[in-house]
Amino acid sequence: xxxxxxxxxxxxxxxxxxxxxxxxxxxxxxxxxxxxxxxxxxxxxxxxxxxxxxxxxxxxxxxxxxxxxxxxxxxxxxxxxxxxxxxxxxxxxxxxxxxxxxxxxxxxxxxxxxxxxxxxxxxxxxxxxxxxxxxxxxxxxxxxxxxxxxxxxxxxxxxxxxxxxxxxxxxxxxxxxxxxxxxxxxxxxxxxxxxxxxxxxxxxxxxxxxxxxxxxxxxxxxxxxxxxxxxxxxxxxxxxxxxxxxxxxxxxxxxxxxxxxxxxxxxxxxxxxxxxxxxxxxxxxxxxxxxxxxxxxxxxxxxxxxxxxxxxxxxxxxxxxxxxxxxxxxxxxxxxxxxxxxxxxxxxxxxxxxxxxxxxxxxxxxxxxxxxxxxxxxxxxxxxxxxxxxxxxxxxxxxxxxxxxxxxxxxxxxxxxxxxxxxxxxxxxxxxxxxxxxxxxxxxxxxxxxxxxxxxxxxxxxxxxxxxxxxxxxxxxxxx
Numbered sequence: 001x002x003x004x005x006x007x008x009x010x011x012x013x014x015x016x017x018x019x020x021x022x023x024x025x026x027x028x029x030x031x032x033x034x035x036x037x038x039x040x041x042x043x044x045x046x047x048x049x050x051x052x053x054x055x056x057x058x059x060x061x062x063x064x065x066x067x068x069x070x071x072x073x074x075x076x077x078x079x080x081x082x083x084x085x086x087x088x089x090x091x092x093x094x095x096x097x098x099x100x101x102x103x104x105x106x107x108x109x110x111x112x113x114x115x116x117x118x119x120x121x122x123x124x125x126x127x128x129x130x131x132x133x134x135x136x137x138x139x140x141x142x143x144x145x146x147x148x149x150x151x152x153x154x155x156x157x158x159x160x161x162x163x164x165x166x167x168x169x170x171x172x173x174x175x176x177x178x179x180x181x182x183x184x185x186x187x188x189x190x191x192x193x194x195x196x197x198x199x200x201x202x203x204x205x206x207x208x209x210x211x212x213x214x215x216x217x218x219x220x221x222x223x224x225x226x227x228x229x230x231x232x233x234x235x236x237x238x239x240x241x242x243x244x245x246x247x248x249x250x251x252x253x254x255x256x257x258x259x260x261x262x263x264x265x266x267x268x269x270x271x272x273x274x275x276x277x278x279x280x281x282x283x284x285x286x287x288x289x290x291x292x293x294x295x296x297x298x299x300x301x302x303x304x305x306x307x308x309x310x311x312x313x314x315x316x317x318x319x320x321x322x323x324x325x326x327x328x329x330x331x332x333x334x335x336x337x338x339x340x341x342x343x344x345x346x347x348x349x350x351x352x353x354x355x356x357x358x359x360x361x362x363x364x365x366x367x368x369x370x371x372x373x374x375x376x377x378x379x380x381x382x383x384x385x386x387x388x389x390x391x392x393x394x395x396x397x398x399x400x401x402x403x404x405x406x407x408x409x410x411x412x413x414x415x416x417x418x419x420x421x422x423x424x425x426x427x428x429x430x431x432x433x434x435x436x437x438x439x440x441x442x443x444x445x446x447x448x449x450x451x452x453x454x455x456x457x458x459x460x461x462x463x464x465x466x467x468x469x470x471x472x473x474x475x476x477x478x479x480x
Contacts, residue, residue, distance in 0.1 A: 028052040028108045033177040034120035039248055040131025040227050051134040054107040054117045057171025062164035064199045065114055072199060072264055076274050080316035080346040084276035087260045089297035091203040098302040101222055107161055117167030120174050121442035124449050126243035130227035134159045141208055144332040145357060146367050150214045152234035156368040157226050157253060160204035160438055165197045173439060181443045186431050193421035195434030200263035206368045207253035209233055217354040220282030221254040222307035255280050257366040258311050269319035269344060271419040273435050275375040277366035278311035284352050312353050317364035319344025320376045322417045324361055327402040331371045333357040372401060372477060377415040382440045383430040385460055429463055
């Protein structure tokens with residue numbers, strides 16, 4: 001057996017897991033559809049379970065799961081904590097099994113019969129899915145952005161998934177693994193406002209190789225294996241902008257963040273979406289209100305999987321407070337600064353929440369997200385073609401980052417406006433993907449792939465007066 005290149009104290013754990021595990025059987029993939037992942041140890045070198053894309057998308061609109069109907073009946077403004085914890089419990093239900101955490105969130109193995117799906121075409125390109133859990137490489141984690149003790153930089157690795165109503169829309173865009181994307185549904189949705197139907201729920205986990213020596217609240221971690229770039233392992237080397245051909249190896253990564261989105265048409269200012277985010281804190285008592293008062297999801301979990309319940313809500317967002325233009329960017333947080341003037345964001349005041357940088361002027365953002373942005377401002381740029389970047393300071397927009405205390409420019413605040421359901425960020429020039437960055441990226445990946453193998457271009461990239469800018473979260477924030 002070829003030796004697996006390993007780093008740090010986790011080497012023996014990985015070797016033991018790889019050597020003793022048997023491969024999953026054929027039941028997870030009865031048909032060969034979209035590619036599952038783009039990077040993995042070679043077959044035979046690794047023998048064990050691998051990531052299987054959940055892509056048996058429903059052909060007809062499925063009924064709402066009862067838990068989703070209950071969530072939609074809740075008021076996210078008057079009870080944001082109860083709302084986001086109910087979403088957490090729904091995401092956890094049937095996906096956490098109480099044994100080894102490596103077996104959790106295999107979507108095809110939901111023990112409660114709830115259906116969840118992945119977006120295809122995330123395997124392709126340098127940041128594509130790895131083969132243990134389908135993690136894609138995301139944005140940089142700069143020194144001190146997570147904790148004052150953090151001296152090393154790395155990148156987050158993430159996987160997201162959609163429930164049944166979301167899977168229906170994904171299947172409308174991707175009807176077959178043998179065809180390219182069909183954008184008809186999303187074009188029509190710009191008129192009907194029904195891209196993703198009400199009741200769509202999205203979950204996303206973000207992991208990091210950084211440990212408690214760099215980020216103390218990542219003690220008592222929940223760990224997955226990942227086939228990640230060597231240069232993202234701290235202390236080895238700095239990752240170049242072009243990762244093509246750079247080596248990867250098996251490494252253990254720690255759960256850092258969980259994001260959720262709910263299509264709730266009561267959220268009229270945010271295109272019908274409610275955003276929530278959670279941060280991991282291994283020191284948080286698991287028997288507190290997050291584990292019992294707000295649902296039974298954590299009460300029923302035993303064993304290592306109990307550590308999923310160390311995710312503490314950071315906040316909830318249902319609009320971008322477009323009139324709040326005074327600048328505050330907390331890029332190296334020593335405390336979580338709550339902006340009491342925001343009316344469409346709730347931030348958790350619990351002292352058990354580690355210091356969070358949040359987003360622009362304390363709008364909601366998670367620890368792995370950029371402090372100049374917000375959950376909504378980032379996702380609102382989900383469109384085809386990607387005319388505007390996800391953050392205003394990225395090219396081709398190149399809007400100067402305002403200094404703390406300044407009133408942000410009108411150009412900057414274009415990223416912090418509210419949206420109607422179905423409205424594209426660049427209205428009249430692009431097709432809205434209804435706040436789905438994954439769906440946007442999947443179409444981009446396919447176009448780049450087909451353009452390369454067929455030696456051609458696509459008219460879609462010429463719809464605007466500006467060059468289409470592929471989504472990229474791999475950028476370091478320029479200093480003021």
